[in-house]
Amino acid sequence: MVAVTSSGTAVVTLPKDTQIKIVREFNAPKHLVYKAYTTPELIRRWWNAKRGVVTVAEVDLQVGGKWRYVMVTPDGSDVGFHGEFREIVPNQRLVSTEIFEGMPGMEMPPEQGDDSAAVNTLTLTEKAGRTTLTILSDYPSREIRDIVIETGMEAGMQDAMDLLEEVAISLA
């Protein structure tokens, strides 16, 4: 239902109450997208866009291996994420957990953080030298999913909409 334009614009949809799905096309073969996604010195160059500095990018790319990224935001605060790899199919598929270190409004000591872990499934498919990247994030609850989307916004939301997938796109 959701068209991804060839110019490559990220499309975010909410297939279920507890999910976020991101789809984006890249003008590059999938092995390079995978490389950029899994190589620490490359992650440092794109992961925080241009809004800050990635100070930590650690990747132990094996099943059961850990990853951790930390960035410093323009206002000087550290924002960290970490997790573990669960499934690795080089250049195609990467399943990993993701824990936000310091969910706003939530007490979350590192040792309890697993409760809030998202499971991210990265899928790369290539066609004519272009790669479609899909990240499907599964959250343990709708509340946590909503907090992730809000990222500082005031409004809460009673429910997600799979409907959005079909309708919002048609908005002017």
Added chain:
Amino acid sequence: MARAATTADAFNAVAEPRRRQILDVLAGGERPVNDLVMQLGLGQPQVSKHLRVLREVGLVEVRGEGRQRIYRLNGQALKPIHDWVKDYERSWEERFEALDELLEELKQKEEADGSSDE
């Protein structure tokens, strides 16, 4: 996180699965009430009740045609929800634009090295 318990906004109106279903059907084009009743397998009173809520928040509009009442979706009313996700989308898009630049560089490097199998 608490949100006022009111039906007077789109967020609440779409919280009900049946109402989402109605909107889904209407996303495919306008429909008379009877069609909606049939497609949803609900009684007419229930469908009418949901339609009323959707009308109150402006998510659907109705027009009369002969004896029929025809409902259609008003996408604009979904804008608050759309915007909610949009901000998140924008932050990823910024990130991906940085990735675009990096990928260009990697592509050029690979061509220069003459090895594309990795």
